[in-house]
Amino acid sequence: MAHLLQSQSFISRSVWTEPRLQQQTHTCIKLSDYHHGSWKINGKKRESGASSFTGCVVQCCTPSSSGSISSAKAGVKPTGNVEEDNNGRWKDREDQPLYLASECGWKVRRLEEDQDEMRKVAQIQAEVFHHPMAFFDDFFFQFFKAEVLAALIYKLRNSPPSRYACLVAESESQRKLVGVVDVTALRDEAVLQHLHGAEEYLYVSGLAVSKSFRRRKIGSCLLKACELLSVFWGFKYLVLRAYEDDFGARTLYTNAGYRVVSGDPPWMTSWIGKRRRVLMIKQCNLLNLI
DSSP states (O other), rough: OOOOOOTSSSSOOOOOOOOSSSOEEEEOOOOOOTTTOOOOOEEEOOOTTTTOSEEEEEEOHHHHOSOOOOOOOEEEETTTTTTOOTTTEETTTTTTTTTTEEEEEEEEEESSSSSHHHHHHHHHHHHHHOOOOOOSHHHHHHHHHHHHHHHHHEEEEEETTEEEEHHHHHHHHSSEEEEEEEEEEEEEEEHHHTTTSSSSSEEEEEEEOGGGGGGSSHHHHHHHHHHHHHHHTTEEEEEEEEEOHHHHHHHHHHHHOOOOEEOOIIIIIIOOOOEEEEEEEEEEGGGGGG
């Protein structure tokens, strides 16, 4: 699955200044109540002069055909029944969490800064990413889980709310966490060379699903929530890494629209002996979410 991102990794805190554009298109996303405040998307084309709309308006900028203009990030403003709390997170006015995706009986929302929920997230990720040891495996597993929890707490406390998020999946019938994924705003030059016109991107990492709930479309639902979050935050590209020989994970990402653009250099895999990873990217398309 998508690799864990260490807490020491750089998280971009820069402020985006939108350049002037010669031509713009506007698409509206309506955020309406849908079973405990989940997102419901209704896409309609909208004239730039219209002013009244219940929900949130995403202004998508596209370059004109007469020249090459660097793409601008989308500006998103929640309105209607949506409001922003003191931590920069969106909730409805009944103080219910807002779900970014809802399909196949699963819902995805942002992780609450609750000790019990954070421990559950650490448990799920540790079960997926821990490498069994020949001796004292239980001890090393508990140590690894403590590291995962510490990294999660560090990122939640030290990252701007619009630059990092931990998304969790739960069943529609009960709030039981069954999957998790991290999304982080990054700008690595080695990655940006594959992203035309982008200065930053949203990095997907730590995607994990509980063993008893796998192959039930939870991973697909988490990836769809990542894409919708990238639209809200104004990122054009989603990026992740996967092991080259992990065909199950690569099939999941390929079906979600990701494509391979590069891989680890030969010296890293041949000389050091590490499993080769591939870099996969996806260009966010608002029309796919409508």
